[in-house]
Amino acid sequence: MTQRIHDFLLRRREEGRDTEPCLVVDLDVVRENYQTFAKTLPDTRVFYAVKANPAPEVLRLLASLGSCFDTATVQEAEMALAAGATPDRVSFGNTIKKERDIARAYALGIRLFAVDCKEEVEKIARAAPGAKVFARILYDCAGAEWPLSRKFGCAPEMAVEVLDHAQRLGLEAYGVSFHVGSQQRNVKAWDRALASAAAIFRDCAERGISLKMVNMGGGFPTKYLKDVPTVRSYGMAIFRALRKHFGNRIPETIIEPGRGMVGNAGIIETEVVLISKKSQKEGELRWVYLDIGKFGGLAETMDESIRYQIRSPRDGADVEPVVLAGPTCDSADVMYEKSPYPLPVSLEIGDKLLIDGTGAYTSTYSSVAFNGLPPLKTYHI
Amino acid sequence: MTQRIHDFLLRRREEGRDTEPCLVVDLDVVRENYQTFAKTLPDTRVFYAVKANPAPEVLRLLASLGSCFDTATVQEAEMALAAGATPDRVSFGNTIKKERDIARAYALGIRLFAVDCKEEVEKIARAAPGAKVFARILYDCAGAEWPLSRKFGCAPEMAVEVLDHAQRLGLEAYGVSFHVGSQQRNVKAWDRALASAAAIFRDCAERGISLKMVNMGGGFPTKYLKDVPTVRSYGMAIFRALRKHFGNRIPETIIEPGRGMVGNAGIIETEVVLISKKSQKEGELRWVYLDIGKFGGLAETMDESIRYQIRSPRDGADVEPVVLAGPTCDSADVMYEKSPYPLPVSLEIGDKLLIDGTGAYTSTYSSVAFNGLPPLKTYHI
Known part of the structure; x- marks a missing residue:
């Protein structure tokens, strides 16, 4: 305390x-957490997962520090914008969206959307023409304290189809996302997921689609009873894995800490x-x-x-x-x-x-x- | 519908x-449900479990029909009173209460409290002198779709001690309560619980304490996918069990339908x-x-x-x-x-x-x- x-x-x-x-939340700790993420992964953009704690004080602080925002609904997107974020710093990261909410987000200026199936791509093509989409892949969460269900994401081979479909419908097939599970204590979990992401980059390239971004999701743990590795050790493991799987062509990267930012x-x-x-x-x-x-x-x-x-x-x-x-x-x-x-x-x-x-x-x-x-x-x- | x-x-x-x-809730159905309970168990007072749906419209309707109210917190008690119930028609049915909330309820005129341990009896003796208390006993909920944990209630032999303690501290040891589990489809579940209640009445009588009330709780099911027995068949089974275990000295009885009233x-x-x-x-x-x-x-x-x-x-x-x-x-x-x-x-x-x-x-x-x-x-x- x-x-x-x-x-x-x-x-x-x-x-x-x-x-x-x-x-009671101490905003000084949130500030330190943000700075640690930013310093440890200097080439990675931080999209704070608003759902973890959407208090205006937290959002305003992070907006002022330069954070981007991962939002689950239009309401969260509006809160991020009200806190001072510009629309290019807001992603609509939920793979489950009503078409009218996609249209509302588009009207707010938001251009980055998550998808995990062709049906969602079609809604976005209609309601947010030309937007960027990234495909979320399924990932088993061994090592996480709060493993995720299969609710979000699709099989990697399907992700290629989904991105291809997006490109055909005039969207920009922009990248891949995964989530290693909440409260992930195994720093190597990102390695396996990045291997899968790199394979999708290659498959898409064969179809003439040049993906640009890997969204590495959240999962960075906060300390409850057990000790957890430091953000620094995550950062190093992630950087090594990026080098290993993408060589000299490391893509743009995003992380989405929620618990790790405010827990x-x-x-x-x-x-x-x-x-x-x-x-x-x-x-x-x-x-x-x-x-x-x-x-x-x-x-x-x-x-x-x-x-x-x-x-x-x-x-x-x-x-x-x-x-x-x-x-x-x-x-x-x-x-x-x-x-x-x-x-x-x-x-x-x-x-x-x-x-x-x-x-x-x-x-x-x-x-x-x-x-x-x-x-x-x-x-x- | x-x-x-x-x-x-x-x-x-x-x-x-x-x-x-x-x-969307149709108040006509709530009215019918209340009347069915009242007609089927004419000698039993109905305490609606406010937590099931505390909408003012529901509370006002039930208050006007003559219902009593089982409340989990002072806030719920205030809502029942605001809807037109008099304090003698309100019970504080949660076995877990802050002492200052007991005092607030007492100040509102409420005189009926649930307990399941001596520690709670002591709070009530201090904050609500002279009030009536009933002891909740543990009951295994075989046959219920939403079985209850062991969170509420104590072993029957401990209930006798708890009631004895209450009487010694100047409270009125008033009765016994149990809950057969939510969405209970076995109409015989009440029989076994009433046998246990009758045994506590006898044990207390031996100590010179004359209990007066059995609170038979809720558990009356609403129809989801499976067919459920009618309220009438519950009523008959309960009446037979009361006769069987209490003979000609049937105590005052209370039921606390929540789901069965509004589900x-x-x-x-x-x-x-x-x-x-x-x-x-x-x-x-x-x-x-x-x-x-x-x-x-x-x-x-x-x-x-x-x-x-x-x-x-x-x-x-x-x-x-x-x-x-x-x-x-x-x-x-x-x-x-x-x-x-x-x-x-x-x-x-x-x-x-x-x-x-x-x-x-x-x-x-x-x-x-x-x-x-x-x-x-x-x-x-």
């Missing part, structure tokens, strides 16, 4: 405003609402209920995928594993049960806990009013 | 307002955004992407638990199984993949689909702005 967040939370408590959980900049403060047991049976675990759960911002604990680091004022004391659950009347609102979470034995109702690394994929996942609870309060300082 | 919903959707389309998905009153209209394949491989399924998904209101498709009935304008044509996914840039936003969903082969991009039985647990589950998408639009007509 940074000193700024520490001081902010202290002041909030002193002023008696700590009655609800909140997320470690945020901390959630939550309160222990109840500590209890279900029976007096030997070995029965304690249940600890917080005032935030799966529907209040911790959606990524789904299937216990993301295991956050949680700190308490009693750290250092003896710990024991507990089941950790949220405050709603929904029985699915349990964060860690299959792998109970070690917390201090001396923990008490009313204690405040800090959940680290929650700057990404928390505030906007929060439900609009489930159980009458307000969405997660956020402060970007 | 009712004629009123049909006409509403038609008018919306004619006026060109059908650019986003929406939920079948609502329909979601959604648009097909994209239909595509991932490769040309033999047997590769088509993917159908809608403009609503797990983060827009269909959260209950988590683990493919709830399988909604989906209708298309091309029903009657040949069908084939497809993978059904939502519109966001989140790879977890896939509704049906393990069990692909049969949809017409002739389905086209732009077609409107109707998702039946979506009046409960949809609108408020929807995320506040994930991917910049607005929360689900709702109309209660």
Whole structure:
């Protein structure tokens, strides 16, 4: 936790405003993260994945630093533009788009679109004539903590057909994208994906299509419980892989960090609402209920995928594993049960806990009013 | 679908307002559902589970019909009161409450609280002196489509201790509650739970505590794809079980229908955004992407638990199984993949689909702005 967040939370408590959980994001950390990406991969353009945290403060900061923006919807594109980005710095990176939304994005000046099938290419040809498109390929995400489903992307051989189709319809077949999975800890994952991208470049070249760009997606991890490699080690591995597969003709490259840009900049403060047991049976675990759960911002604990680091004022004391659950009347609102979470034995109702690394994929996942609870309060300082 | 919903959707389309998905709830169906519960179990008070759908229109209608309200938070209690319920018709049914929220509810006049441990009893004794409490017991939910975790409730033998503790601290040990699991299709499930409740009544009587109420919770199913027993058959089974376990001294009873009250009153209209394949491989399924998904209101498709009935304008044509996914840039936003969903082969991009039985647990589950998408639009007509 940074000193700024520490001081902010202290002041909030002193002023008696700590009655609800909140997320605090330190913009200085976001700035450092951006600069690290920019410095480590100097020839790569950074497209911040807006969905990770679309707070205007984050977008304005990144726009001022020169970042580009990967947007999932027209609404996100509008937010990026409102924050100061120019349309040439915004991509429409979702492979699933309504034709009228493509037209809206085109009207805003956006010219870079993701596709993974001919059907989507046809919509873009009609609604955004002449635009650049890149084809997303499927990639198995071994090594990722939050592996992706097969939802986005197509087989590499189909990507060639999709790009060919785009070129025939008057679009500019511009490049290839992949995603190695969120929270990818194996720095070599990019190597295999880049090999596949290079093969598509060659196949397209044989058809007379000269691709120009590789979008290497996101996947850069933030530190939760386990240590993760540094951005520098990713940068070096990526550069080596580019050299290996593209030789002296390294294409234009893009990365789309989301979690890696804002994850470690945020901390959630939550309160222990109840500590209890279900029976007096030997070995029965304690249940600890917080005032935030799966529907209040911790959606990524789904299937216990993301295991956050949680700190308490009693750290250092003896710990024991507990089941950790949220405050709603929904029985699915349990964060860690299959792998109970070690917390201090001396923990008490009313204690405040800090959940680290929650700057990404928390505030906007929060439900609009489930159980009458307000969405997660956020402060970007 | 009712004629009123049909006409509403038609008018919306004619006026060109059908650019986003929406939920339409027919209040006449809610009224009928309430009356069916009231008629079938004439001696049982109905506490509508507000969390299922807290729309003011639903709450006002039910308040005017004489319903009571089961609330999960102070915010929900305030909504029920604002809709016209008196405090004696509102219970604070969540076993996880902040002490200051108990005090707020007490100040609003609420006197009925759920507990499942001594720690919670102590909070209530301090913040709501003299209030009535009922102890929730654990119950395994065999037969339920959406079985509950062990999050709420304690072992029956512990419930006796909890109620005894309440009585000693000046509260009124009032009764027992259980929940047979959501979407419970086995009408006999209540029998086993009532046997357990009756045993707690006897154990408490031996300690000089005279319990008065059994809260039989919710679980009454709404019809999705499979046929479900009628409310009448539930009513008869429950009445027989009460007679069997309580003889001539049948206690005051409460039910808490949520899904059973509003589920079948609502329909979601959604648009097909994209239909595509991932490769040309033999047997590769088509993917159908809608403009609503797990983060827009269909959260209950988590683990493919709830399988909604989906209708298309091309029903009657040949069908084939497809993978059904939502519109966001989140790879977890896939509704049906393990069990692909049969949809017409002739389905086209732009077609409107109707998702039946979506009046409960949809609108408020929807995320506040994930991917910049607005929360689900709702109309209660």
